[in-house]
Amino acid sequence: MEKKVVIVTGASKGIGRAIARTLAQAGYRVGIHYNASKGPAEELQRELPDSFLLQADLSQVEGADVIYDFVKKELSSNLYGLVNNAGFTIDNPIFSASLDEFDKIINTNLRNTWYLTKRLSRFFIRKKEGRVVNISSVVGATGNPTQSLYGMTKAGIDNFTKTAAMEFASYNILVNSVAPGFIETDMTTELGDDIKEKILATIPLGRMGRAEEIADVVRFLMESATYITGSVIHVNGGMFSG
Numbered sequence: 746m747e748k749k750v751v752i753v754t755g756a757s758k759g760i761g762r763a764i765a766r767t768l769a770q771a772g773y774r775v776g777i778h779y780n781a782s783k784g785p786a787e788e789l790q791r792e793l794p795d796s797f798l799l800q801a802d803l804s805q806v807e808g809a810d811v812i813y814d815f816v817k818k819e820l821s822s823n824l825y826g827l828v829n830n831a832g833f834t835i836d837n838p839i840f841s842a843s844l845d846e847f848d849k850i851i852n853t854n855l856r857n858t859w860y861l862t863k864r865l866s867r868f869f870i871r872k873k874e875g876r877v878v879n880i881s882s883v884v885g886a887t888g889n890p891t892q893s894l895y896g897m898t899k900a901g902i903d904n905f906t907k908t909a910a911m912e913f914a915s916y917n918i919l920v921n922s923v924a925p926g927f928i929e930t931d932m933t934t935e936l937g938d939d940i941k942e943k944i945l946a947t948i949p950l951g952r953m954g955r956a957e958e959i960a961d962v963v964r965f966l967m968e969s970a971t972y973i974t975g976s977v978i979h980v981n982g983g984m985f986s987g
């Protein structure tokens with residue numbers, strides 16, 4: 746039997762990389778999307794049986810079109826899942842954040858989560874089966890000083906999850922968000938020690954999370970959660986429960 750295909754955006758590093766690994770171990774054929782980190786993406790592809798690479802800059806709509814064209818040509822009938830994970834943060838107080846920064850982060854984190862889902866939805870609708878998991882953030886629900894732009898994109902993603910779940914439910918397409926708290930990846934290693942100490946003080950479990958702890962929840966949503974849709978699942982060591 747052919748393996749079900751799941752595309753994971755931003756799978757070259759961090760959380761996306763762990764999601765790709767976990768899904769491959771669970772038996773899925775994984776599409777490893779990356780943008781700039783070609784070497785790490787190729788290394789992962791060598792590690793994961795049957796996986797394939799997809800390069801696209803998701804700050805541009807053309808990047809999502811590249812993924813759509815590939816799916817249409819190579820694997821439309823086998824596409825089962827999409828994990829919208831690619832994203833980045835901009836840490837800048839409101840008074841100094843720029844319109845350029847606004848456009849850049851909205852385009853990558855938010856517009857392409859919507860646009861890629863919209864484009865790939867036709868394959869799920871045709872099969873009457875699909876799973877979409879959007880990686881948002883606790884910051885989308887709580888806000889965070891210096892992260893106004895990032896937080897808006899993540900709040901937008903969670904709202905999109907809810908509407909997409911409603912629109913797609915009759916096609917057996919389940920859409921959920923996983924909202925990580927603070928997870929050890931490149932995104933958080935850049936934080937200063939003083940900020941890390943402050944963050945740790947807000948986490949009841951007393952530590953940052955591991956990317957694999959997010960990946961396990963994505964795997965659950967992909968393979969066994971048949972009655973969860975439109976939900977935002979918080980995975981954050983107890984700092985916020987929704």
Ligand SMILES: NC(=O)c1ccc[n+]([C@@H]2O[C@H](COP(=O)([O-])OP(=O)(O)OC[C@H]3O[C@@H](n4cnc5c(N)ncnc54)[C@H](OP(=O)(O)O)[C@@H]3O)[C@@H](O)[C@H]2O)c1
Nearest residue numbers: 755757759760779780781782803804831832882928930932
């Ligand atoms: N780490 C945390 O504490 C945390 C907490 C909450 C939510 N999240 C969310 O989890 C997701 C992954 O974060 P992470 O910590 O794993 O970050 P990361 O290690 O910095 O990895 C980010 C990934 O996104 C991709 N990406 C960034 N800009 C892109 C663009 N313009 N086009 C295509 N791909 C792009 C990168 O690809 P290339 O390197 O190949 O360019 C990379 O694979 C993000 O959506 C982030 O907001 C993270």
